[in-house]
Amino acid sequence: MTSPHPPKVAGINPPVPAPAHTSAPAVPTPPTAPEASSPASGTLFQDRLAGWVSDLTTLHELTERLSRTADLDAALRELLRAGASLVGAGRGLVTLHPDSGTGHPVTVGLGLGHADIGHIETIPPAPAPRTHGPYRVPDDAGPHSSPYVRLLDDLPPEGDRSGRIHPDIPGEDDLDPRYREVAARLGYAASYALPLESAAGPPSGPEADAPPGAGRVGAAVWLYDEPAEPSERQRHLAGLYCGYAAEHLARLIELTGARDAVAVLREELLPSRLPHIPGIRLAVRHRTGPRGGGNWFDALPLPEGALGLAIGGITDSGPGAVAATGRLRASLRAYAVMEGEDPVAVLSDLELLLRLTEPARTATALFAYCEPPGTLPGEGRGRKVVVAGAGHCSPLIVGPGRVEYVETSLSAPLGMLACWEAPSVEIEPEPGETLLFYSDGLLHRTGDSMDRAFARLRSAAATVPRSARRDPEAIADHVLRTVLPEPEGGDPADPAEDVVLLVAHFE
Structure with a gap:
């Protein structure tokens, strides 16, 4: 006589052998009918069932942890x-x-x-x-x-x-x-x-x-x-x-x-190195979110010793946003070479192109035209910087006598109005002063409100050590380290946000 099959239990399909600690000693001969129906047989089955459930629970917990x-x-x-x-x-x-x-x-x-x-x-x-x-x-x-x-x-x-x-x-x-x-x-x-x-x-x-x-x-x-x-x-x-x-x-x-x-593509679409312009020293820091955001920057030499500085961001993230960023930056370079001395015209042309070729996207941008040295009356090394912005954060000017945001005109991002135009502003940085251009991701990653984030950035720029104020690399490192201290959990408040910090120091 063969032993009866153990009763079926709904929802249980034992995927693993019985645990070693619940297995019974080997029985040399098949049990008789009275023995098969004895309480010991039921206890053995219950032990095996408990072992299967325990194994399934363990696997579930471990795979859940792995999936996270x-x-x-x-x-x-x-x-x-x-x-x-x-x-x-x-x-x-x-x-x-x-x-x-x-x-x-x-x-x-x-x-x-x-x-x-x-x-x-x-x-x-x-x-x-x-x-x-x-x-x-x-x-x-x-x-x-x-x-x-x-x-x-x-x-x-x-x-x-x-x-x-x-x-x-x-x-x-x-x-x-x-x-x-x-x-x-x-x-x-x-x-x-x-x-x-x-x-x-x-x-x-x-x-x-x-x-x-x-x-x-x-x-x-x-x-x-x-x-x-x-x-x-x-x-x-x-x-x-x-x-x-x-x-x-x-x-x-x-x-x-x-x-x-995406990271390789994004890096190839950004400047591989910064230009060397007499009288201006540059540094940049770029941290990208895991999805590959649409923030970008540029620094390009212009005719007659001038310099163009640009920073901006485009909506969305991922490969599509990276490709659109590359097209936008290439177009701005062409407009800057042709009419860089007029930043408003550069951004106006860029807005028209964006509206015609990328109708589903909007973008923020800021362009600064640094005139060649010696153009200020009565000064041999003076420079005038003309800045125009389209929905982008105002640059911060830092020097021995001032730490303040440049008062650019409030304007909408590119692609949101039928015809974009906003007045430009002129600033005259003194020798030893520095301009900071940054993406809004630098502010968002702080986790603070925008007002508090702006105040934190200004405070970080004001506390640059005296020995580092003429080194744009040291300035960039100090500002990032102060604005974005390493959090206890190891992750920033919003790791998906791109961070761009472009530093221009005028000698």
Whole structure:
């Protein structure tokens, strides 16, 4: 007589074996009918059911924590911490393959310092190249690629997520002597490695038969201080968790690649270096939000030794805003070369172009024309600066005798009116004075109201040390450090906002 099937429980599909601490001793013979229906059998089933529920709850909590990570570094560290708790290890290492989409190996350790990871990188690959799915140990694998190659070289082929156990590294004769030497130096005696294999991640190999968007993105290994190995239940839970983690990492890798592409494009659309103009020293600081905002700046030499300074922002963020920013900046450069001595005309032309070519966008802009030296009556080195603004924050002039905002005329942003025009203002900075141009993101990132943010910026400029007042680089660093101190949580009040600070010091 066979034992009856345990009763079905709605909503419970036991995905893992029964926990070791609830399993009953092996029974050599099938139970009889009276024994099968005994209270002990019901208690055993209840214990197993409680173990399954506990495992599912643990997996749910760990995957929830992982899903809240928004960047690769945080996700890899969370993966290591969760995996260590599941398999009962104290230390670990996770690495991504260069072909995963990151462009280069990314390695993160748990309980391992940089020197420890460096020792692991000296472990040589296998003596002969072997192929596992899309992976092949290269013949010329160097020390920089060896940690990832070594992990993968010891893993089963793609499609098999069972991992690899080394329960007693000092006692295994077939291991490379360097492997045992590094293990002894770092003080671990056993390891358990798992592949990170995604069904929807980026391609990880050159094989044409690999499904698009599938493959291994990396591997993780956990280290034990004493000879040990995880139980069957622990291995099953870790495999389920790593399967979810691989999908999450694949999405983050794709997102990171897109962000990197936008960042490269954005940097290429901004000035690669500032011009050298006699009598004016420049410095700039540019911090971009994670989505790639539309703030921009420019500093371009103009005919007869003049200088044009511009700063602005466009609505929206992301690749579309970055591309629109590049078009807007290129257009302003052309107008500045043709009629830069009249900033109002420059912004008027820019507004017309924006209205015709980007009807769904608005933009703020400020353009300053710094006349060539020697144009002020009776002065050999004087300069006059003509400024016009369209909805942008007024520049701040800083000197030994004054720290004040330039009174530019209040006007609407570009693209909001049928015909934009506002009067310009003229200022005459003295030798030793500095003009600060900045984006509104600098104010927003403070987390204060606009009035308090303006006051904070003015106070930061006024407290520049006397020894740094003639160095635009030092001025920029002091202002940013004072206006945006590092918060306790490590994140600014609004990290999505771009920050641009352009400093022009007149000698």
